[in-house]
Amino acid sequence: MNKNRERFSQLDRNKTIEDRAFYSSTAWAQASKHHRINNPLCIQCKRAGRITAATLVHHNPDRRVLMARGESPLDPAYFESLCTPCHNRELSQRQSGCDNSNSIDIVLGNQINVFKG
Numbered sequence: 805m806n807k808n809r810e811r812f813s814q815l816d817r818n819k820t821i822e823d824r825a826f827y828s829s830t831a832w833a834q835a836s837k838h839h840r841i842n843n844p845l846c847i848q849c850k851r852a853g854r855i856t857a858a859t860l861v862h863h864n865p866d867r868r869v870l871m872a873r874g875e876s877p878l879d880p881a882y883f884e885s886l887c888t889p890c891h892n893r894e895l896s897q898r899q900s901g902c903d904n905s906n907s908i909d910i911v912l913g914n915q916i917n918v919f920k921g
């Protein structure tokens with residue numbers, strides 16, 4: 805198993821049952837497919853001056869943050885088309901607490917904790 809694959813499977817294991825249910829839903833499949841048709845390039849590579857085909861649609865902010873704010877994770881305003889390397893980097897930054905945003909809301913049960921960067 806190479807390092808990237810190992811890292812990806814570690815990240816994938818962090819998904820909750822709820823995450824898996826959401827990301828395997830028809831609603832998400834349709835919404836993300838529609839977004840990728842309209843935004844076929846990786847937004848982060850584009851910012852860095854590279855043209856890379858997006859392979860997936862990512863939530864910014866995180867889906868759990870949106871849910872905590874009472875916003876819909878199916879709202880395309882929070883979608884970003886990304887390539888796989890950019891997505892993996894984004895996830896590992898979030899998990900190590902190096903998110904680019906100033907604050908991250910993390911939902912633990914019914915409690916919402918706000919961490920300011």
Ligand SMILES: [Zn+2]
Binds near residue numbers: 856888891
């Ligand atoms: Zn990219």
